[in-house]
Amino acid sequence: MNPVVVALCVGMLSVAALCALIRVAKGPTMLDRVVALDVVVATVVIGLCVEAAANRHATTLPVIVVLALVGFVGSVSVARYAAKESDEERGKR
Amino acid sequence: MNPVAEVVVPVALLLGCLLTLLAAVGLLRLSDLLARMHTTAKPQVLGVLLSLVAVGLQLHRATDVAMIVAIGAFQLLTVPVAAHVVGRAAYRTGQVDPSVLAHDDLADDLARGERPAG
Numbered sequence: 001m002n003p004v005v006v007a008l009c010v011g012m013l014s015v016a017a018l019c020a021l022i023r024v025a026k027g028p029t030m031l032d033r034v035v036a037l038d039v040v041v042a043t044v045v046i047g048l049c050v051e052a053a054a055n056r057h058a059t060t061l062p063v064i065v066v067l068a069l070v071g072f073v074g075s076v077s078v079a080r081y082a083a084k085e086s087d088e089e090r091g092k093r
Numbered sequence: 094m095n096p097v098a099e100v101v102v103p104v105a106l107l108l109g110c111l112l113t114l115l116a117a118v119g120l121l122r123l124s125d126l127l128a129r130m131h132t133t134a135k136p137q138v139l140g141v142l143l144s145l146v147a148v149g150l151q152l153h154r155a156t157d158v159a160m161i162v163a164i165g166a167f168q169l170l171t172v173p174v175a176a177h178v179v180g181r182a183a184y185r186t187g188q189v190d191p192s193v194l195a196h197d198d199l200a201d202d203l204a205r206g207e208r209p210a211g
Contacts, residue, residue, distance in 0.1 A: 005103040012110040016136075019117035023129075031126055031183050035133050038175065039116055042136045046109050049144035053102055058157040061148075064164055068141075072171040075179060082182040 001054045009050045017043045034078045041071035098150040105147040112140035125193060126183050130176055137172045141165075 020043065023036035045067050048060045112135050119132030142165050149161045183189050184199065191197055 002103060005107060009106050009110040012107075012114040016110075016113040016117035019114075019121045023117075023120045029126065029183075029188055031179055031188060032129065034179060035126065035129050036120055038137060039113070039120055039133050042133075042141060043113050043117075045141055046113055046136065046144045049141075049148050050106055050110070053106060053144070053147045053151045056151050058152050058154070058160075061157060061160050061164070065160070065167075068164060068167055068171070072175050075175045079175075079179045079182040082186050 006050065006054050010047070013043050013047050013050070030078065031082055034075045038071055038075055041067055102147045102150050105143040105150075109136070109140040109144040109147070112136045112143070116140075125190060126188060127180065127193075130180060134172060134176055138168060141168050 017040060020036045020039040024033050024040070027033055045064050048064050048067075052058065052060050116132050116136045120129050123129050123132060145161050145165050149158050152158065152161075191200065
């Protein structure tokens, strides 16, 4: 595959992952971080797809399955135990 | 490689990456949790599906393609469920600002003491 396409994809994904990680760091709430981490997982999945398409192999497909599953279970379980924010946490926003 | 795949594969990959980039920028710039959830659903469904289509066109074995179809179906099932659960948790723990909502059906239901749908 055209190396320019691969380079463009890698560049866009890197910037996207960086933006999502900044949101993970900033918060402000736990649920914001969960949503941002979902985007990080999606970025990694798409990156693995780019790699598999560029090199024409299927070895990373099971990894993609596991990542999709862990992303889902992770966000659901964190959301399940999301607690009410205390007033002082709100004040930090 | 067949000529259709030669065009479709790079286009699908680039679109998938572009959607991810747009979602990440939206994640940084949008103001509250519900708006951010709105922007993050795009790479998780359409972006992943587009890049899976690209991989599927590159691989020719039936087992690989079957796995890719399974991943796509799994994404379509789980992403809305996860978004729903996160939105529900946000509403129930008071992290959604009611003033940004045009109309709040759930609050009406809760006030009437009915069993809410969400």
